[in-house]
Amino acid sequence: MSARTAPRRALAWLRWYVTELTGENAYQRYRERAERTDPGGPVLDRRAFERWRTDQKYADPTKHHGCC
Template sequence: MTAAPRRAAAWLRWYVTELTGENAYARYVERARAADPAAAVLSRREFERRRTDDRYRDPHSGHYRGCC
């Protein structure tokens, strides 16, 4: 592979992972360790669980609103 297609493939991979939110955990770990290297970091499973709960929580009442 030459340099241009490799760069294009790397950019496409970055774009897709950003679009789908796959990089969210990596960014969380990076920020958490930068803030306090000795602090515990959530597991991927716990991080995703909290992220999902936050997404479906009603911002006005703070209660879980489910799906629709």
């Protein structure tokens, strides 16, 4: 590994880690899965996906999400 590629790889890994941790990659994974399972089928846009995701998160009151 050269001296130039080491910082670049470290930054790429850090970016991947942060986007996974914050959930930013969820929409990209959803699109890939939706296009793979049903090519040409309907795919939610980003806003609709985030709304659906939030609704799913808080739909079941027995699951405790968050601090309060």
